[in-house]
Amino acid sequence: MTNSHQITFSHEEREELLKILKTRFEKNMNRHDGLEWAKIQEKLDADSEKLWSLNEMERTEGEPDVVGHDKTTDEYIFYDCSAESPKGRRSVCYDREGLESRKKHKPENNAMDMAGAMGIELLTEEQYRALQNLENFDMKTSSWVQTPVDIRELGGALFCDYRYGHVFLYHNGASSYYGGRGFRGSLRV
Incomplete structure (x- = not known):
């Protein structure tokens, strides 16, 4: 927190x-x-x-x-609920381990540490799909989502986006980062 x-x-x-x-x-x-x-x-x-x-x-x-x-x-x-993945949270690896495993061209941060510092949690796949039932988001960008431990232990991480009228779930190495990928958070008050 x-x-x-x-x-x-x-x-x-x-x-x-x-x-x-x-x-x-x-x-x-x-x-x-x-x-x-x-x-x-x-x-x-x-x-x-x-x-x-x-x-x-x-x-x-x-x-x-x-x-x-x-x-x-x-x-x-x-x-x-920004139309695209939040601009101030893009170009980040999934987590610290992914960030530290990069030999060169390291981004400044990672999604899990940023979320923790903000006091929020990354959306789960289920939450991401529920959000898409309200409106269409990430039609040009993508967002990291919470990744199951077994996938993360193998070096992977999950992200989602909305294309062709559907939510897509993908995988990438946790050390990857792209200008169009960030993360969406959730907070309970």
């Missing part, structure tokens, strides 16, 4: 973020039919760490939005 020294942003930044999130929420009711912004904001106001994570999602151009509500835990679920 995040370090407490990172969770500092001004009152003005906080208010600006809440305004952005509320506007996005109201413009995209198809993503969260039946949910009320006031209840979501109440949760956000009570958890500055989660609000900071949403700020990081926004800062890296993920355009986070509410995609559901878990009634069992009373948590609201945010996913990155």
Whole structure:
């Protein structure tokens, strides 16, 4: 999770973020039919760490939005809803091991460490497919998704995109990175 020294942003930044999130929420009711912004904001106001994570999602151009509500835990679920894989999170290997295995042309970071530092999780394949049921995303880019241990132990990692009216799941070496591949995150508040 995040370090407490990172969770500092001004009152003005906080208010600006809440305004952005509320506007996005109201413009995209198809993503969260039946949910009320006031209840979501109440949760956000009570958890500055989660609000900071949403700020990081926004800062890296993920355009986070509410995609559901878990009634069992009373948590609201945010996913990155940018049309393409977030610009501020592209050109990264899957994880630290993949990054460290590169002999040359290493990217600056990796998806798993970035997500951890932001206090979010990479989408799973199931979550990615659920997101695509709301709208079409990643029609030009692709996004790393959580990779099962057995695949990762063999050096691979998984990513998805949306082409030809379908979600595609692919594999690549975890050390690979491309300008058009980033990652989408999820956060429960």
